[in-house]
Amino acid sequence: MDNDRVLPQDQVVRIVGDADPREFSLFLGAGASRSSGVALAGEMIGEWRRLAFRERAGPQEVFEHWCGRQPWFDQPCEYSDLFEMLFPNERARQKYMEPKIEAAFPGWGYLYLADIMSQGRFNLVFTTNFDDLVNEALTRFIGYNAVVCAADSEVAAINVATARAKIIKLHGDYLFKSLKNTREELARLTANMGRKFAEFARQCGMVVIGYAGADESIMSQLATLLADHETFPTGVYWGLHDPAAPLAAPLAALVAAHPKRLLLFRCEGFDAFMARLHEDLGLPAPLTIDQPLTAARASIDRLLAQTTAQQRENATIRAHAERVAQQLGGSIAQVSEAASLDLLDAQIALGKRDHAGALTRITRYAASHPGDAQALTIWGSALMIQSEDEGQRDLTEAAAAKWREAVRSDPKWTAARYNLVSYHALRQEYREAISEAQALLELAPRDANLRLNLAQLYAGAGRTRKALQGIEQLLTDDTENAVLHAWRGSLLEQRGRPVEALHAIERALQIAPANAWIRLQAAQSYARLARPLEAAAEFNQAIQLDPRNVGFRIMAAMFFLGTYPCQAHQALIHLVEAARLEPESAEVRGWLATAYLAMDKPAEAQHEIETAIQLDPTESRLLATAAQVYLASNQPQRAEPCLQRAITANPNAVGPYALLVQVYARLQRWDQLNAVLQRIAQLDPVTAAQLQQQLATPFGGGLGVAPGAAPPAAAAHKLFDWFGNDGGHH
Secondary structure: OOHHHOEOHHHHHHHHHHOOOOOEEEEEOHHHHHHHOOOOHHHHHHHHHHHHHHHHOOOOOOHHHHHHOOOOOOOOOHHHHHHHHHOOOHHHHHHHHHHHHHOOOOOHHHHHHHHHHHOOOOOEEEEOOOOOHHHHHHHHHHOOOOEEEOOHHHHOOOOOOOOOOEEEEOOOOOOOOOOOOOOOHHHOOOHHHHHHHHHHHOOOEEEEEOOOOOOHHHHHHHHHHHOOOOOOOOOEEEEEOOOOOOOOHHHHHHHHHOOOOEEEEEOOOHHHHHHHHHHHOOOOOOHHHHOHHHHOHHHHHHHHHOOOHHHHOOHHHHHHHHHHHHHOOOOOOHHHHHHHHHHHHHHHHHHOOOHHHHHHHHHHHHHHOOOOHHHHHHHHHHHHHHHHHHOOOHHHHHHHHHHHHHHHHOOOOHHHHHHHHHHHHHOOOHHHHHHHHHHHHHHOOOOHHHHHHHHHHHHHOOOHHHHHHHHHHHHHHOOOOHHHHHHHHHHHHHOOOHHHHHHHHHHHHHHOOOOHHHHHHHHHHHHHOOOHHHHHHHHHHHHHHOOOOHHHHHHHHHHHHHHOHHHHHHHHHHHHHHHHHOOOOHHHHHHHHHHHHHOOOHHHHHHHHHHHHHHOOOOHHHHHHHHHHHHHOOOHHHHHHHHHHHHHHOOOOHHHHHHHHHHHHHHOOHHHHHHHHHHHHHHOHHHHHHHHHHHHOHHHHHOOOOOOOOOHHHHHHHHHHHHOOOOOOO
């Protein structure tokens, strides 16, 4: 590597220190955890080579010669190939990882990082590591609970705008089976992880430490993001421990392609970088250093015990280590320390979703501190996790009761109020959520994220005028915020002002033309204004920007099927790709059936809808779509049980009854047909009148009274009519 192109560490420290708190996210690789006791990939590869040799080599083989003949030896994917070969299932790989990671303990770099994060910097940490060292440092040393996400199903719910620190574990957590280790697993990020990574990339730059840049899942995503000039607005700074060493091929390619956006810097190591940044920010020594007895002596003892000679060479680490060692010579108030440790251990258990451990410790602490707002907040959070893990919904109210008690104990304790806002919002109890958010706003009147959340709550409550006022007030302070303009457009649409709504969305696009979600919103706005050509163009643009987004492809297909039934092949293109991306999605399979029905391909439609019902046998709209497919292929007897099941699942939906009229008309079962019409008249008199008029028309107006099936394209379009423009099954 050309050292002239590698920035000095102090320059990057200065750039990050001078930036606003949320201008940079942090990306940590395995090198960051080495000094905390986590083995590097190269060390595990050495262990696996010896294990493979013992198990697979002949008795006369020489280790070096045997390894040199293996196809995996010294290859870019050696880690993945060896791990999968020696530990061929998820559980075996997890069991291997558990003891290696559980033995780790957050070292000095993590202590400084935790303190920096508690001050509002590095609000977002991405990591490929399976360990929990960032979160453990926050809870153990600082007493701070971050949002930790290791599952693809959870990450979509993470809010970009929230102030709470977020830790996103791109390859999973060692506590769960679904770790990303094998070549196939490392080929790409899961769908929601990839989308959230891209979403955050448009908000801030990134500092990368301890990561070699060899995983295809990460590097291919970064290549896509760096090609979009709307991402990483303050650049990507990539730390190199040894600039003289050759770069991994994917990283070298990215540096060559984006030399002004991806900048390399000399990083003396994770510990040294964080110590230097902590000093540059002018932060006082963390409480763990200045008041170690309060912060828990056991943690400090272990921190000092694992301090290496190399770490002591750093002046900041050495000075703090000497200071804390001197303070530990004093006496300890045993009762006070035990109580503090209970509170601290409860926080740590909470960070690991160990509700039983958290409850044991927090109830013990609360016995001697009955009015402690922090303890009551932790207690409520532990109950909420227990409710989620065990499916006991009654515990959610018990959790909320603890948070209310915390607020009564200390009305200025914001953590409990934030929890109550989320609790009521999830239950769609908007009045209560708004009340708590308004109380928070009195405590933090300049918190823009809170004001945005309050506007969103007003919108959820149907108070669009108040929501619009809130968004427009935010826009007076931040006129170039594309997300706010997009929100304004959405609210104007709800208030029946579609032309103004479109203007707001177009303004958002001027600011952020590469924002796929805003493109999608523009497409929907054009469609509502009967401007189909522009709508189609925007749908295609959104998908080009986010090609792995299955939801985008479904919405584009809905547009083509609902607006241009003759263009069903366009919908089919998107749905076939969606099925390739998410083959287990019943929703996608159901839409494929609708598209094939519109294209007069009943056999293909039947295959897809039967696959969909195998994946989700109780979804009423899938069952209704199946009935429509069977009717299109003149199989009314098979349609009837599908519709009966759909009605059982959703007895107030008109669509299945309307299709049942068609079934009974085909089968000439008039008494049952009349009974169904009476039920439709109770639910929707207009639809009942339309059906009766069609029945009075010769041959049933396409309802199939005469022998033969309705034309499939017309049948698919009628499905839209009966179920609304959201289609026959979604």
